[in-house]
Each structure stands twice: as structure tokens, then as C-alpha cells.
Amino acid sequence: MKAFLLLVFVLCASGCQIPWYASNASGIVERIANSKTSDQLLAELPQEAPHRKALEDLPEVLEFARHKGLNVGGAYQRIDVMPDPVSFIVIAAQPESLTLHQWDFPIVGLAPYKGYRFLKHAQREAQALQSQGLISSVYPVEAFSSLGWFPEALPGAILSLSEQRRVRIIFHELVHRTIFFPGKADLNESLANYLGDEFAKEWIEKRYGRESVQFVDLHDEIQDQERLRQRVLRLKEQWSAPTLGDDLEQFQEELRSEAWMSQMGREQSVRIWTLPMILMLQVYDSGAWPWKEVWEKCQGDVDVLQWLIQREFLGTP
Template sequence: MRSFHVSFRPAAVLLASASALLLSGCGTLGYYWQSARGHLALLQAARPVPEWIASPDTSSALRARLQLAAQARAFAVSALALPDNASYHRYAQLGRRAAVWNVVAAGPYSLQLHTWCFPVTGCIGYRGYFDEADARAEAARLAATGLEVSVYGVPAYSTLGYSNWLGGDPLLSTFIAWPEGEFVRLLFHELAHQVAYAPGDTQFNESYATAVERLGVRRWLDERSTPEARAQFDAGEERRAQFRALTRSTRERLREIYESKQPLALTQQAPAAMKTEAMQEFRARYEALRTRWLAAGTPAALVAGMDLWVHEANNASFAAQAAYDDWVPAFTALFEREGRDWPRFHAAVKVLARAPQAERDAALMALAARP
């Protein structure tokens, strides 16, 4: 969705390497093979950023953006205490609109994501494919079992640092041309995945990375950017905040319907009717937002991505969005608790990542409740 990527930016974690294949004890060999082949092809397409900058065949726009990327990469280390390693020092021109395509699924009366289990990463609520047709086929298989499904293109993904020995995760053509603020925040998000990772806890991992991107991009804009870039980002952030509020309230309404213990909700017909009403209200409220945005001069191309998300919204897409959103206030509170000190903040997150999930969730709930 370019700079209008709702409140989440999917970051598939595909350990597509020989080590992942050797460690795998679940899933099909075909899936691991497409992951390994797709990731290795991506790495082979990548060349060092200085080579791209020096090449006479590189356009002036791409050269300027790669120079910006180098500055943001250094800023991530010096200002945000993010890893100083091989990742994002190379660039790959992919010739397609997404790096991978993610499949997510949820039950017709549930906001709990269906999960797949992988080596190292544990059980996660999405499955990534380098070929969109393969993703659509998996979605169709899941839909045939009665699940609601969503397939979306992913501009970037993280291998959690496991690819650094192969040259690291590269910058990609799928997001290189995004507006400055959106580009920089995605870079920070992906690097955060290399700092702390809790196997099997998608919500923890994505909310942490989202908190890092939001805090980090604001500092970047304040210290390193232009008034024009800040204004562009702030306009987009206002729209995102409005959309997040709308989707959050809709998720809460759906959750109430699905978890209701009232006698009326014990039949299938009643919850189905209430769900339909909630979705109709969601789309009507979105239409009102959309009208205001367009009247204020928001380009229709930016709104188009939102339109598609709303049109296809279901339990799966709402549940996936929640993974990138729900714990962000808790991580923001943790950042404040640690004195806005980035190394201390990351260290505290690592401690939480190693804790049992029940203990981790309790700590995050307490942080979210802080005034």
C-alpha cells in the first residue's frame, strides 16, 4: 500500500537457508524448498550499495535513495542501538511488486490466527511464499476447510540475522521508492527483528518491531529530515491513526460478539447477524473517513490501498493487523520506563522474549496499564 500501509507492515520471518532445511521437523519439503530457492535468488540479485551508487546505469532517483538508505542504516546503529551487521548494505532489483506473499487465516467466529510451526521461529500466524500463485493455492486450501483467509504482498522480511553470513538481508526495489518516512521506518522495523525474538509469539515480535519503527522514525524526522518530508509523514500518520482507531474498535466489537455468553449468541444465526452488522458499520465508517481524506486533498492513489484492504477485510486480516498493533502501547511504556535509553530498552525486551509466554503477557499487560 506504499505509504498507506494501514497500521501494519507484514514482516515475514522465513529462515530460508540450508540450516532451516536441515533443522526442519515439520511442514513439507516442497514448502522449505521454495523458501530456500526464493531467498537464495533474492540474495544473488543483491549487490553492494556503493556499486549501485557508482554505476552510470543507476538513475539519479535510485542513487539518491540508496545514499539516504546508507545514512539511515548508520543512524539505526548510532541513535537507536540497532545491529551493526551485514544487513541492508546491499540492494536487489526484484522486478515484482512484493518480496513474498503472506497467507493468514482465522476461524469464522475467531480473531485467533491459524498457525504454522517452523524450526527456530516456532509457531507463527502466517506463511510466506515467493510465488503469489502458491500463496493463493494455500489460501484456497485453507478456505475449503471453513477458515477465512487473506493473502497480501510483503515488501520486506527478516531472516533474524541468520542470513548475515550470506551478505545479510538486502534493501529491495519493493520498498526503496517509498516516501522517506515510510522507507526509514520499515528499515528500523526489520532491524528490530534481529535484536529480540520470542519463538511462537507473533504479536510480541511484531508489536516490538512496530514500536521501534514508530519511535525511531520520529527521531529520524526530527533530527535528520526536511520540513517537507516531516509534513508528508505527519499527514500520513494522521490518517493511519484514524484508521487504527477504526479498526481497533471494530476488532473489539467482533471480539465481543465471538466471546459473548449471552443466550442469544448460542445459536449460529445470531452471531452471524451481529458479525455482518459490525462489518457493515466498519465499512460505512471507513467510507466517511475516506470522503474526508479525499476532500482534504489526499491523492486517490494513496487511498486505493486502503480501499482494497477494507473491501477484503475479514477475521484473518483483522487478526493479522492486531499482531502489529495491540502491544505497541506496552512497548512504548517500557521505552519510557527505561528512560528512553535505547540499549536499556532493547535489553529489557530481550529479557521478556526469554520469559515464559504467560509471564511475558502479564508484564506487557501491566506496562500497557501504566498511566
């Protein structure tokens, strides 16, 4: 908690956007204060509760992450039981240049998204950006990482997800907690997606085997993610500012006609895709960097991975 209070002080002392920092900081404090331990929740839940197994498995998931070299620390020792989303993210894009809008934050540097505790505040920011000629979108966030500054609680809604989806999210956020480069959102998110998926595959295979329904479902989700990625790459090869409306309409139609393998893929096909949402997909694109080759070169050592990224991608010793 001392580290968290120090972070809040540093952010607020910067003198910019103090109401935004204060609102988000108070929201995190409230969620931690109202969170419960897994044991507390297990004592309250009936034996037939659908997410009871997820709670029982959580310590083993975290131990697996520690074994893989992730900085678990005190993360996810408690469960956030508040029903509303963790926060709401605002993203925006320039329709003329077809590029994402960037915010500049103390400590974390440039980022193509901004989080708000309350939906109305996120919507107000989105409207302000629209008045400047940008295209903006708002969406809820299912999880976040403190980057190791304080012991974040696991959002309770994650417990109701399928096991493969749940562990992908947990490993993704723990990668952020372990490796983070300020101002490099695309690198950070791409790496977290790649390692999160790799660790999820290893976890599911270890528990159920490669022929299991769980492993097949995870494989299908990742394959559908790659299909969506290829669609986005083709879209970006042909789109232009004057034809953007028609380009996005054709993109939506192609998604609807695709033979998706997973429920996640089918859900993606019926979403309304805006320019900033499509550009954000590339921020999270695990295929945008040669992670497979880099990870093999590191022989699965997270510390070596961080050093190698600094040396080969960022040019620092």
C-alpha cells in the same frame, strides 16, 4: 552465508513441509545472488533517477540504526533488484471464534502468517484453508527480516517509497533483527512498529526539522494509523460471528467516510478488509503494549529493553 545454510539445514531436517522450506530457501539464495551493491547501482543510474537519493542516503540510515543500538550487521549492504515481491503471505481466520489461524514453525514458533516464494503456492494454501471453513487472504510482502541469520538484501521497490515510509520499514525490520521472541508474533510486530516509528521520527526531525513537510507527512501517517486502530477496536467491541458480514460492510463504509490526513490513510480506506486482515492489524498494533513507558524506562537502551521485556512481559530472567 554459512549461518544461512545452517538455518536451511535445520528447517529442512525438521521433516515437515520440506517443499515449502526448499522453495523459500532457494528464493532467498536467488535474490541474494542477483542483488547488487549500492555503488554498483549508483554507477548504473542516471543522475536524475528518482531513487538515486535513497541509495545515497542508505549508508547514513544504517549508521543511524547502529547508533540507536540495532543489530544491522551485514543487512541491506546489497539491493535486491528482482522486480517481483519478496514473497506472498497467507493469513487466515476462524469465522466462528473470530480468531487468527496459527502455524507452528521450527525455531520461530507459532505465527499467524506463512510466506511463500510463489503466488500460486500461496493461493493453493489459501484455497486449502478455505476448504476447511476458514477465511483466508493472500498479499505481497515488501520486506522481511532474517532475524540476523544472514545478510538480507534491501528490496529495490522500497527505494521508490517516500523517505518517511522507507525508513519506517527499514527500522521495523532491523528491530526484528535485534529483538525477537519465538512464538510471540504480536509482541514482536508491535514492538517493531513502535520503535520503527520512533526512530523514523527522530531521523526525519534530525534531517529536516519538526516543521518540515517530511515530518508533517510522517506525523499524518502515524495519526491515520491510530485512527484506523481506533476504528478496529470499536469494530471488535460490537462484532459477532452471525453478523460479521454486516459488521464488515459498516466498517468499510466508516473508513470511506473518514477524513484521512495522509495518502496511506486514503489507501487504507479503499482496501477490501477481510476478517484475517483486520485481526492482523492487531498483531501489528503498537498501542497494544505500553511501549512508550517501557522505552522511557530503558532510557533508549535496546539491550535494557530486551532484558526488561523478558523479565516483565515473558517472566524469564
